[in-house]
Amino acid sequence: MKQTWVRDLKPGMEINEVFVLRSKELRDYEKGNFLRLELGDKTGRVDGVAFDNAVLLYRKAEEGDFVQVRGFTSTYKDFVQVKVDNLFKVEPDKVDLADFLPRSKRAPEELLESYRREAERLKNTHLAQLLKNILSDQEIVKGLLLAPGGKLWHHNYVGGLLEHTLKIVEICKKACELYESVDKDLLIAGALLHDIGKISQYEVSSFIDYSDEGRLIGHIVEGDRIVTEKIKEMADFPEELAMRLRHLILSHQGELEMGSPVVPQTLEAIILHNADEMDAKAGAFRRIIESEQEPGKKWSSFVKLINRFIYFGETEKKE
Numbered sequence: 001m002k003q004t005w006v007r008d009l010k011p012g013m014e015i016n017e018v019f020v021l022r023s024k025e026l027r028d029y030e031k032g033n034f035l036r037l038e039l040g041d042k043t044g045r046v047d048g049v050a051f052d053n054a055v056l057l058y059r060k061a062e063e064g065d066f067v068q069v070r071g072f073t074s075t076y077k078d079f080v081q082v083k084v085d086n087l088f089k090v091e092p093d094k095v096d097l098a099d100f101l102p103r104s105k106r107a108p109e110e111l112l113e114s115y116r117r118e119a120e121r122l123k124n125t126h127l128a129q130l131l132k133n134i135l136s137d138q139e140i141v142k143g144l145l146l147a148p149g150g151k152l153w154h155h156n157y158v159g160g161l162l163e164h165t166l167k168i169v170e171i172c173k174k175a176c177e178l179y180e181s182v183d184k185d186l187l188i189a190g191a192l193l194h195d196i197g198k199i200s201q202y203e204v205s206s207f208i209d210y211s212d213e214g215r216l217i218g219h220i221v222e223g224d225r226i227v228t229e230k231i232k233e234m235a236d237f238p239e240e241l242a243m244r245l246r247h248l249i250l251s252h253q254g255e256l257e258m259g260s261p262v263v264p265q266t267l268e269a270i271i272l273h274n275a276d277e278m279d280a281k282a283g284a285f286r287r288i289i290e291s292e293q294e295p296g297k298k299w300s301s302f303v304k305l306i307n308r309f310i311y312f313g314e315t316e317k318k319e
Contacts, residue, residue: 002017005042005043005044006040006041006045009080010080015082016068018067018099019040020040020041020065020100021037021039021061021063021067022037022045022207023037024037024038025037032054033054034051035051035057035058037050037082041099041100043102043291048081048082048083049076049083049084053086061088064207065090065206066206070085071084078301102158103157103159104157111162111166112144114162115166115192116135118166118169118192119192126234126238127245129234131189131193134193143199145159147161148160151210154279155280155283157208158204161195164195165194168275168276168279169191171279172187172271175271181267182267187268190268190272191275193245194249194276196226201222221261224246224249227245227249228242228246244268247264248266248272251263251273253273285310293312296315299311
């Protein structure tokens with residue numbers, strides 16, 4: 001049974017624990033080779049380094065393997081790292097995958113049922129039938145149950161895509177109450193489908209990583225493909241409605257430099273983009289707070305992706 005978690009690592013700890021080997025690389029330095037590793041479990045990631053027997057250790061396991069690591073923790077550039085003395089490959093049947101692959105607090109099947117109910121509430125018959133057809137595709141359903149919302153930044157766990165999508169739907173519903181001219185059914189359908197391309201963007205095994213398709217094609221293009229193909233199977237789907245729905249998918253990341261091939265150019269598109277941004281960033285902040293906050297600690301470690309620290313506020317120290 002796993003006893004030591006990445007989130008609890010502090011400098012000066014002796015390590016004899018199982019982690020998943022997320023990446024490995026041999027590097028050169030003045031005395032020869034050293035091994036750089038990234039280790040992980042469901043609570044986070046930590047860098048590892050080995051200067052002795054680097055080539056031998058490199059050959060002992062492959063990326064994605066579970067490894068028993070022996071060594072101790074230290075700090076490097078203000079971050080905890082593991083100095084590895086030895087490591088051994090551990091067979092998958094000897095570990096509990098739940099210790100390494102984070103999951104939503106809600107069961108994926110429960111999330112999928114909520115997603116299905118939102119689709120069934122659509123009054124526009126074309127959009128309702130489109131969602132029904134999509135949810136009749138078992139490969140898509142299988143992908144929805146497993147897919148994370150991201151690799152590292154937000155909703156990076158099994159069920160994360162559905163959880164993220166449902167929160168965006170709720171934000172969009174509130175927006176519809178404030179802006180009467182919004183096409184509610186179009187907006188909600190766009191919210192339900194905007195990230196559907198993520199069902200093939202990630203590989204979920206011992207940890208979450210990008211698939212080849214995710215790197216080479218991306219979830220926006222793949223999502224547009226899925227929806228376009230399903231629309232083509234429907235004889236009477238209006239061209240204007242199809243174009244406006246596709247625009248929601250293609251523009252939801254907001255800016256060209258963020259990966260969208262077009263920027264939002266409809267009221268529904270700008271609402272969806274901002275709903276997506278809100279939940280992604282709030283989800284990321286929540287993840288950092290939950291993983292790092294502890295009594296007496298007011299600030300997070302520096303978050304490179306957003307170039308800032310996150311303030312937790314005053315918390316009481318344990319006596």
